[in-house]
Amino acid sequence: xxxxxxxxxxxxxxxxxxxxxxxxxxxxxxxxxxxxxxxxxxxxxxxxxxxxxxxxxxxxxxxxxxxxxxxxxxxxxxxxxxxxxxxxxxxxxxxxxxxxxxxxxxxxxxxxxxxxxxxxxxxxxxxxxxxxxxxxxxxxxxxxxxxxxxxxxxxxxxxxxxxxxxxxxxxxxxxxxxxxxxxxxxxxxxxxxxxxxxxxxxxxxxxxxxxxxxxxxxxxxxxxxxxxxxxxxxxxxxxxxxxxxxxxxxxxxxxxxxxxxxxxxxxxxxxxxxxxxxxxxxxxxxxxxxxxxxxxxxxxxxxxxxxx
Amino acid sequence: xxxxxxxxxxxxxxxxxxxxxxxxxxxxxxxxxxxxxxxxxxxxxxxxxxxxxxxxxxxxxxxxxxxxxxxxxxxxxxxxxxxxxxxxxxxxxxxxxxxxxxxxxxxxxxxxxxxxxxxxxxxxxxxxxxxxxxxxxxxxxxxxxxxxxxxxxxxxxxxxxxxxxxxxxxxxxxxxxxxxxxxxxxxxxxxxxxxxxxxxxxxxxxxxxxxxxxxxxxxx
Numbered sequence: 001x002x003x004x005x006x007x008x009x010x011x012x013x014x015x016x017x018x019x020x021x022x023x024x025x026x027x028x029x030x031x032x033x034x035x036x037x038x039x040x041x042x043x044x045x046x047x048x049x050x051x052x053x054x055x056x057x058x059x060x061x062x063x064x065x066x067x068x069x070x071x072x073x074x075x076x077x078x079x080x081x082x083x084x085x086x087x088x089x090x091x092x093x094x095x096x097x098x099x100x101x102x103x104x105x106x107x108x109x110x111x112x113x114x115x116x117x118x119x120x121x122x123x124x125x126x127x128x129x130x131x132x133x134x135x136x137x138x139x140x141x142x143x144x145x146x147x148x149x150x151x152x153x154x155x156x157x158x159x160x161x162x163x164x165x166x167x168x169x170x171x172x173x174x175x176x177x178x179x180x181x182x183x184x185x186x187x188x189x190x191x192x193x194x195x196x197x198x199x200x201x202x203x204x205x206x207x208x209x210x211x212x213x214x215x216x217x218x219x220x221x222x223x224x225x226x227x228x229x230x231x232x233x234x235x236x237x238x239x240x241x242x243x244x245x246x247x248x249x250x251x252x253x254x255x256x257x258x259x260x261x262x263x264x265x266x267x268x269x270x271x272x273x274x275x276x277x278x279x280x281x282x283x284x285x286x287x288x289x290x291x292x293x294x295x296x297x298x299x300x301x302x303x304x305x306x307x308x
Numbered sequence: 309x310x311x312x313x314x315x316x317x318x319x320x321x322x323x324x325x326x327x328x329x330x331x332x333x334x335x336x337x338x339x340x341x342x343x344x345x346x347x348x349x350x351x352x353x354x355x356x357x358x359x360x361x362x363x364x365x366x367x368x369x370x371x372x373x374x375x376x377x378x379x380x381x382x383x384x385x386x387x388x389x390x391x392x393x394x395x396x397x398x399x400x401x402x403x404x405x406x407x408x409x410x411x412x413x414x415x416x417x418x419x420x421x422x423x424x425x426x427x428x429x430x431x432x433x434x435x436x437x438x439x440x441x442x443x444x445x446x447x448x449x450x451x452x453x454x455x456x457x458x459x460x461x462x463x464x465x466x467x468x469x470x471x472x473x474x475x476x477x478x479x480x481x482x483x484x485x486x487x488x489x490x491x492x493x494x495x496x497x498x499x500x501x502x503x504x505x506x507x508x509x510x511x512x513x514x515x516x517x518x519x520x521x522x523x524x525x526x527x528x
Contacts, residue, residue, distance in 0.1 A: 231309045238312050257377040258313070291376040 050077040059113035069279040083256035086266030091279020100136035101129045137208030141220035143200030145192035157211040178206035198229025218248040263287040327363035328443040334405035339432030350409040360402035367395045390515040397504040404497040418487040431498045438505035454509035464502040471495040
């Protein structure tokens with residue numbers, strides 16, 4: 001017998017006698033390809049087949065000689081959401097700022113090691129930080145719209161960069177992508193400060209999209225928002241990762257679980273003298289793995305809430 | 309809101325229905341093979357169980373992920389738990405079908421008794437219907453229909469007792485006796501399929517109301 005039961009063969013000579021064909025006629029057919037699509041446990045290996053947007057090697061950051069974060073190596077893959085989680089002081093915000101050279105703006109900050117962006121050293125001499133920040137946009141914890149109209153907030157970046165063609169279209173497109181258009185299309189000239197917190201944050205995302213970035217960095221993008229606005233931002237992240245690569249820092253572990261494909265857990269390392277402390281990367285893996293079978297005891301303790 | 313999560317839940321329910329559809333085929337195949345003494349079909353039913361098990365493990369994995377990543381609550385949590393239970397019951401139905409197929413093979417050379425085969429087939433048909441009702445009422449969140457499973461199960465149980473009585477009445481030829489004893493086990497397997505369908509019905513009620521109770525108390 002060569003025929004398999006899972007093949008739909010009511011019309012041909014079937015190994016299962018008529019009852020099979022008869023009762024099957026009104027039963028929904030089984031499309032096994034559909035079953036195969038069920039996304040169970042996307043692994044790190046699978047995600048690692050994607051293009052690397054960032055390759056970080058032995059990164060360390062210090063502020064005025066004090067090491068804040070050291071020995072971090074990881075890759076960020078294209079069209080994924082990558083979350084950084086960990087307790088306060090673990091260096092996750094310090095780390096995310098390395099991806100668009102925001103640490104350059106902090107006096108006394110020193111970054112060593114490698115951050116490659118599509119194979120180019122972000123910290124090489126001659127790299128223009130402004131161009132870096134155009135390609136690698138950022139959204140912050142507290143929504144920070146400019147005290148200007150909604151329209152002008154989105155148009156600000158393109159205007160500054162001389163991207164002035166079809167500005168109206170660009171503004172509309174970005175507001176749509178940020179799932180804000182329908183709420184503001186009739187009040188584009190109103191001040192952005194009149195929007196709710198959640199709307200302001202989506203406006204900041206629209207503003208970040210306006211300069212056509214490749215990567216969006218989000219530092220605690222929803223921590224100042226209520227649950228509904230948070231859910232809107234999280235839905236938006238799922239939507240945006242089709243076209244962008246997103247890195248998010250979050251205190252909210254469940255948020256990382258909900259939105260991220262990859263999760264990096266950072267922790268605090270206390271020096272032997274008991275005084276010094278710095279952040280380290282403990283574990284970096286597929287989010288499913290981190291939240292179902294973490295490989296490191298410290299990760300397990302953190303995600304299960306057994307701190308300290 | 310939480311579109312990704314909603315998709316996950318939809319996926320879960322679709323997977324459960326797919327697993328159910330495979331189980332219906334297994335039951336049908338096992339009963340047909342029994343009636344027709346079809347050893348090849350028995351082998352097929354036995355091999356087919358891997359497919360059902362695979363679906364079960366996939367659902368279990370998907371649920372593990374959903375619980376870990378999405379922290380479902382309220383009706384969402386009940387759906388996840390009810391799907392897990394229902395999926396285990398379906399997996400058992402697959403196992404019962406395998407046992408029926410194995411016993412059919414084991415008794416291939418023995419003398420059979422027409423009336424008894426007829427009774428088993430009747431039980432099989434009823435149980436198949438029950439699994440369908442269980443799956444449909446789960447999908448439709450139809451508690452009333454789910455409760456209807458109890459009556460259907462009564463009929464199966466009654467036929468099961470009749471089968472046992474018939475075996476006891478059967479002649480004393482050793483071949484027929486052995487066959488009869490094996491068929492009592494087969495009847496028991498089919499009867500358990502009905503019970504599993506009722507169990508799925510109970511999950512439907514839990515899903516809708518948040519209260520779980522057994523539809524019929526086995527200890528009475």
